[in-house]
Amino acid sequence: MTRAELLAQIRAKHSCLCVGLDTDIQKIPKHLLKEKNPILAFNKAIIDATKDYCVAYKPNLAFYEVLGARGWEILEETLAYIPATHFTIADAKRGDIGNTSKMYAKTFFETYNFDSVTIAPYMGSDSVQPFLEFEGKWAILLALTSNTGALDFERLKLENDSFLYQEVVEKAQQWGTPENLMYVVGATAPDALKDIRKLAPEHFFLIPGVGAQGGDLEEVMEAATNKDVGVLVNASRSILYASNGADFQEKAAEEAKVMVEVMKRWC
Amino acid sequence: MTRAELLAQIRAKHSCLCVGLDTDIQKIPKHLLKEKNPILAFNKAIIDATKDYCVAYKPNLAFYEVLGARGWEILEETLAYIPATHFTIADAKRGDIGNTSKMYAKTFFETYNFDSVTIAPYMGSDSVQPFLEFEGKWAILLALTSNTGALDFERLKLENDSFLYQEVVEKAQQWGTPENLMYVVGATAPDALKDIRKLAPEHFFLIPGVGAQGGDLEEVMEAATNKDVGVLVNASRSILYASNGADFQEKAAEEAKVMVEVMKRWC
Numbered sequence: 001m002t003r004a005e006l007l008a009q010i011r012a013k014h015s016c017l018c019v020g021l022d023t024d025i026q027k028i029p030k031h032l033l034k035e036k037n038p039i040l041a042f043n044k045a046i047i048d049a050t051k052d053y054c055v056a057y058k059p060n061l062a063f064y065e066v067l068g069a070r071g072w073e074i075l076e077e078t079l080a081y082i083p084a085t086h087f088t089i090a091d092a093k094r095g096d097i098g099n100t101s102k103m104y105a106k107t108f109f110e111t112y113n114f115d116s117v118t119i120a121p122y123m124g125s126d127s128v129q130p131f132l133e134f135e136g137k138w139a140i141l142l143a144l145t146s147n148t149g150a151l152d153f154e155r156l157k158l159e160n161d162s163f164l165y166q167e168v169v170e171k172a173q174q175w176g177t178p179e180n181l182m183y184v185v186g187a188t189a190p191d192a193l194k195d196i197r198k199l200a201p202e203h204f205f206l207i208p209g210v211g212a213q214g215g216d217l218e219e220v221m222e223a224a225t226n227k228d229v230g231v232l233v234n235a236s237r238s239i240l241y242a243s244n245g246a247d248f249q250e251k252a253a254e255e256a257k258v259m260v261e262v263m264k265r266w267c
Numbered sequence: 268m269t270r271a272e273l274l275a276q277i278r279a280k281h282s283c284l285c286v287g288l289d290t291d292i293q294k295i296p297k298h299l300l301k302e303k304n305p306i307l308a309f310n311k312a313i314i315d316a317t318k319d320y321c322v323a324y325k326p327n328l329a330f331y332e333v334l335g336a337r338g339w340e341i342l343e344e345t346l347a348y349i350p351a352t353h354f355t356i357a358d359a360k361r362g363d364i365g366n367t368s369k370m371y372a373k374t375f376f377e378t379y380n381f382d383s384v385t386i387a388p389y390m391g392s393d394s395v396q397p398f399l400e401f402e403g404k405w406a407i408l409l410a411l412t413s414n415t416g417a418l419d420f421e422r423l424k425l426e427n428d429s430f431l432y433q434e435v436v437e438k439a440q441q442w443g444t445p446e447n448l449m450y451v452v453g454a455t456a457p458d459a460l461k462d463i464r465k466l467a468p469e470h471f472f473l474i475p476g477v478g479a480q481g482g483d484l485e486e487v488m489e490a491a492t493n494k495d496v497g498v499l500v501n502a503s504r505s506i507l508y509a510s511n512g513a514d515f516q517e518k519a520a521e522e523a524k525v526m527v528e529v530m531k532r533w534c
Contacts, residue, residue, distance in 0.1 A: 022367070060363075060367055060370075062361075062363060062367045062368075062370035062371045062374065063367075063370055065370070065371065065374040065378075066370045066371075066373050066377075066378055067378070068339060068343070068379070069336040069337070069339040069340045069343070070336070072335060072336040072339055073336045076335070076336070091363075093361065093362055093363050093387070093390075094329075094360065095360060095387060096327075096329060096358075096360050097412065097413070097414040097416075098414065098416075099289075100289070100327055100329045100330075101329075103327075103329035103330055103333045104329045104332065104333075106333050107329065107332045107333045110333075111332075111333055111334070111335050112335070120360070120362060120387040120389050120390070121389060121419075121420060122387050122388060122389045122409055122412075122420060122421065123360075123387070123409070123412050123414060123416050123417065123420075123421070124414065124415070124416020124417055124418065124419030124420055124421065125415070125416045125419050126414050126415055127414065127416050128416075142389055142390070145364065145389075145390050146364070147364040147365065147390060147391065147393050147394065148391070148392070148393055149364075149365075149390050149391020149392045149393040149394050149395075150390065150391055152388075152391030152392050152438055153388060153389060153390075153391055153431065153434065153435065153438075154389065154390070154391065156425055156426070156431070156434065157425065157426035158423055158424065158425055158426060159423070159424035159425060159426060159428075161426075164420065164423070164431065167420065167423065171419055171420075
């Protein structure tokens with residue numbers, strides 16, 4: 001999906017909501033366990049309930065891989081169910097030497113037809129580059145994440161007085177364009193959102209950490225949006241598990257709607 | 268597998284060779300393409316040819332994921348074929364927020380029964396910790412990799428005058444022990460091998476980059492071994508694709524044997 005197509009969808013829906021599909025069999029409503037494929041049934045129900053409110057879906061690969069080969073089939077079936085209008089993100093945090101990253105890029109962009117994949121920057125340029133070479137596909141590079149471990153390395157001060165996450169963004173600005181590269185910036189640090197927005201004024205940010213992880217949506221929108229909206233705000237657990245009863249679809253939709261009510265001022 | 272079991276195997280074989288199973292259908296001998304499952308047939312043939320020389324096998328996940336769900340079945344069948352005596356490494360470069368890393372740990376240690384998995388450190392402690400909580404299982408953390416991109420971030424100088432890769436090792440020394448944590452250190456930088464050995468005198472290193480990537484084996488052994496050998500040296504392409512004719516098993520075995528001839532002085 002191109003940047004223009006993504007933006008058109010955001011403007012049409014007045015939403016930049018991404019729903020994270022971190023589907024955990026332990027957490028889905030008990031009545032779904034009698035389905036032949038409970039995880040797929042849950043994903044389809046969540047997609048039905050939220051597709052009018054969100055512009056993107058983000059399956060978290062760990063939750064599918066843990067099921068073995070069957071998990072990858074469920075992932076494929078889930079992907080097939082997501083409307084073609086919606087931007088898709090493989091939240092996979094991949095990254096390896098060039099010839100291996102190329103295989104990962106083929107995995108997510110060709111074997112599966114994801115629009116984008118999240119990438120860890122540690123191994124540098126040749127680990128990221130292969131993801132930038134597919135027409136209409138995107139690399140979403142970790143800059144500053146929403147977890148406590150972000151303090152260990154991402155927020156280290158470098159000799160040149162930058163933080164590591166700033167250096168990641170500054171270098172990556174030379175690798176990709178606003179048409180094929182986004183950054184992951186956690187909602188839990190609005191100061192850093194502003195700061196990274198200065199370094200990358202045009203690029204989209206994928207922002208996790210609103211909801212279950214404690215980030216404040218209004219503050220995030222204020223700090224991170226740009227003239228083309230420029231953000232996808234993810235919510236996973238707060239929408240998926242808004243209820244674990246028979247009303248889980250209704251509650252998921254309500255939760256999504258509440259977020260969009262806040263977002264629309266900026267979208 | 269425990270450290271004592273791994274070391275016993277190294278001492279018995281006088282080898283610390285790890286064979287990387289980066290199996291690419293484009294590169295395997297053409298006569299195997301008529302097999303029902305050419306990649307599995309190739310992996311089994313390579314395992315047969317090299318198992319007396321090596322102590323570990325390291326499937327590179329990208330080469331299986333690119334095949335979709337079928338690739339994970341091939342991975343599982345390959346793993347089942349590796350003798351129980353051999354240490355197994357899922358070269359997966361995973362790492363995410365705590366609840367997601369926990370799912371990845373379950374994937375590789377429970378769904379599949381790997382002994383270890385490679386981890387990217389960027390997201391910090393809570394992204395690594397879940398891999399350290401399984402009895403007899405190992406996290407293998409990226410410290411300094413063998414690719415050119417290592418210059419971008421891993422070799423950045425920090426405010427405290429350390430390189431980032433040194434800080435990664437220093438912090439991780441507090442998270443894991445020589446019984447559950449190894450480091451990836453590329454063969455292409457013998458200076459860094461010595462340096463990381465000082466920071467982590469007891470820990471095993473997984474050393475890629477000998478062979479196709481240009482690292483010198485003797486120099487690596489000299490720089491990185493400790494009193495308990497303390498290294499697993501990986502070779503992938505130089506062994507797998509030593510020949511693409513009918514003699515590929517013979518040539519792979521020869522290549523492995525040549526490496527072990529060098530290694531035995533230290534093993």
